[in-house]
Amino acid sequence: MTESVTTQSVVQEITNNLKNKPGALLPILHGIQDALGYIPAESVPEIAKSLSLSRAEVHGVISFYHYFRETPPGKNTVHLCRAESCQSMGGKKLEDYVKNKLGIDFHETTADGKFSLEPVYCLGNCACSPAMQIGKEIYGRVSAESFDETIKELGEIA
């Protein structure tokens, strides 16, 4: 089975399961991104058709929300908090360190495909700033050292 056939069947299944929910578009987009890591451009016509929307409307929703992405992410996506509480605890310095360490800016992926870096505006972990999230894991009081340790572990298993 080719990759695009797999994508198509995943998109079809998710769309069929969820399309009758009121306001189904966001749940469908979440379903696809959870399954594939991103929302491929070729899934847009399928989603549009099943919800009786135009392709432009679907694309408009995908592009409105920061969380939805249209390109494949790295194996691990680092969501680094940029908000005020993290800034008060050295978040900017950490941000510079992380970008330098990974050699990428926000919204980019490392050349080896292991890490993507995304900004996030608050993880609700403000009592333990600075904070980041990788996958579903949340990390508190992140320092340059603890960041190194974390990505070393993830880099090895990624």
Next chain:
Amino acid sequence: MSIKIYVPSDSSSVSLGADKVAASIISEAKKRGIAIELIRNGSWGLYWLEPLVEVSTAQGRVGYGPVKPSDVTSLFDADFINGGTHALSLGLTQEIDYLKKQQRLTFARIGKTDPISLKDYVDNDGYRGLANALSLSQAEIVKAVTDSGLRGRGGAAFPTGIKWNTVLNTPSEQKYIICNADEGDSGTFSDRMVMEGDPFVLIEGMTIAGLAVGATQGYIYLRVEYPHAFEALNAAIDSAYKEDYLGENIKGSNKAFHLEVRLGAGAYVCGEETSLMESLEGKRGLVRFKPPLPAIKGLFGQPTVVNNVISLASVPIILDKGGEHYRDFGLGRSRGTLPIQLAGNIKHAGLIELAFGITLREILYDFGGGSATGRPIRAVQVGGPLGSYMPESQFDTPLDYEAFAAIWAVLGHGGIVVFDDTVDMAEMAKYSLEFCAIESCGKCTPCRIGSTRGYEVMDDIINGRDLDKNIPLLRDLCDTLLNGSLCALGGMTPYPVLSALNHFPEDFGINEKAGA
């Protein structure tokens, strides 16, 4: 009987290693042949002590913290399972000053119970509010909430009872209850703690709201950044359905209420109620014009209650103990309690639920113990990224909606972010405008264009270019945002920007006189 040991499942505790500590305790107990029951409770909100491990003893629960996995062996050696003394001993948790001085109503169970155990919830006064509500008329439920003086805890502080009354009196086949769980403000985490630490209290509050106004469907619009809350809520909703606390026939009353969690997708503006409803309908989160009010024409055009997590989670105790009981806390027009979230550069960060009226200074120093870095506290931002920066001269302001409004500050959702004297307030003002530009929905011009233009002007100011021209320009721009924006995002971004400029003009390269 096996020994009960508590390790929080709260995501902040987990972010500090609570899962690893729990695993170490289980394996060490097994190795030593000691029978334990490990319970993953909510967090008490004493975050500088997390992971905070507790053991149940005859005297009460004894705490140890902050515990690292490497401390577990020595804890067992010190006989902590019987409350033995260890370097990390905290004594009885309930006797810890920070906790003892609080007035916990909404947070009464959080820390104490297993969040996703319905039995724990019911055994600890849960669902008593719903039982009362089922015996009351719709108008009586709304009256109890109105009498309590509860105002929306999301930030806007609109009286909850009045909102409910409008929905009750708007006839429609279908009405909705929406819980706004898009807690995007930096420095706030009380919603998250409720959803992770006591999800049933939110479910109960929403069910009561549904009964009160005649809505049979509820949605919790949860931000995607809260995966732990998503899991806890769904687990609790499943149990509630199984035990008929949700569904077609709630506890044999012939009344229905259904509940579903929907995830946002990283848009801050979706915390604005009309944008949130657009998002729930599957659209771009563009802010709607008001009127019509959501209470009259809301989700899918139907009458809709939109309340914040803390507002809804405060409803069960109001229905359990009566509106008067809740109203007796607080002062002036700010009734009841506020779960204050103390965060940022502070020694003792955490959750402090207290009646309105305590001063900022008491929170910062008596509870918070000063800055984490040990340097002087220079500024605090209260009320999230759209709240004013407050200088030391304002620290004696009591936490009260009107007292804050009087000095052009915002109490909002009760989040306090602390900065020490290394903060550059011009950079913070620039960041506020950048944030507004990134998160603007784009519908209204002042917010969409003004934020980017403001960011550029701040860049010039920081680089010392043409201050005589650019400072008035920044003020003029803020005036446009303040008065011309469609919602609070553009409308309140001037609060952090102008408060930084007014209270800390030296950071903008001007002396106080020029800034006035």
